[in-house]
Amino acid sequence: MFDFFEDEAPWQEPLASGAVILRRFVQGDDDALFREINRIATQSPFIHRITPGGVKMSVAMTGCGAAQWLSGRDGYLSNAESLPLSDTLLAVAQRAAIAADYPDFVPDSCLINRYAVGSKMTLHQDKNERDLHQPIVSVSLGLPAVFLFGGRQRSDKTNKVLLEHGDVVVWGRESRLCFHGISPLKPGIHPLTGPYRFNITFRKAL
Numbered sequence: 001m002f003d004f005f006e007d008e009a010p011w012q013e014p015l016a017s018g019a020v021i022l023r024r025f026v027q028g029d030d031d032a033l034f035r036e037i038n039r040i041a042t043q044s045p046f047i048h049r050i051t052p053g054g055v056k057m058s059v060a061m062t063g064c065g066a067a068q069w070l071s072g073r074d075g076y077l078s079n080a081e082s083l084p085l086s087d088t089l090l091a092v093a094q095r096a097a098i099a100a101d102y103p104d105f106v107p108d109s110c111l112i113n114r115y116a117v118g119s120k121m122t123l124h125q126d127k128n129e130r131d132l133h134q135p136i137v138s139v140s141l142g143l144p145a146v147f148l149f150g151g152r153q154r155s156d157k158t159n160k161v162l163l164e165h166g167d168v169v170v171w172g173r174e175s176r177l178c179f180h181g182i183s184p185l186k187p188g189i190h191p192l193t194g195p196y197r198f199n200i201t202f203r204k205a206l
């Protein structure tokens with residue numbers, strides 16, 4: 001039968017020095033990744049964290065791996081209770097890192113963000129990780145969202161790119177401390193994830 005959701009061949013789009021978008025890179029892994037999200041969320045339900053400024057985040061979060069992210073200044077905590085990074089997740093993260101020319105990436109943290117309609121992430125830097133030589137590997141599943149990617153100053157001009165189901169962004173080296181964020185999610189229904197966008201970020205945090 002004709003497959004309306006036939007996978008496209010992946011391609012790469014440079015985003016900045018040290019940063020690349022691997023388009024549709026995990027499209028073939030989407031069912032397995034979504035199963036992983038649901039498995040993790042069963043043990044560790046999605047919650048809306050509070051920022052240091054006392055604001056409840058619109059994005060709901062869960063995760064796995066030895067390092068657990070705590071919102072804001074607190075950074076990471078080693079969490080013996082959290083589920084380990086499964087082979088499925090590790091394999092995807094490392095395959096993407098290798099494709100983006102970061103062959104030595106060994107993540108210890110997997111953060112899962114769930115965006116509902118209107119959820120956003122304001123411009124920020126990922127800088128709580130101890131070793132900033134390791135990249136961030138960021139997987140998009142479900143509804144599309146506009147990703148903002150700027151420079152090292154909050155006021156720097158931002159690139160706006162649409163991230164779609166199966167895309168992976170990897171940033172490191174000169175781009176590691178670039179400000180980035182997500183514009184408010186538009187309403188929609190995705191065949192796999194329904195009314196949500198999921199983002200899985202892999203980091204070496206500890």
Ligand SMILES: O=C(O)CCC(=O)C(=O)O
Pocket residue numbers: 111113121126138140147180181182199201
């Ligand atoms: O949802 C995204 O694509 C970005 C998430 C992000 O920047 C983060 O979790 O630090």
Ligand SMILES: [Fe+2]
Pocket residue numbers: 124125126180
């Ligand atoms: Fe981030």
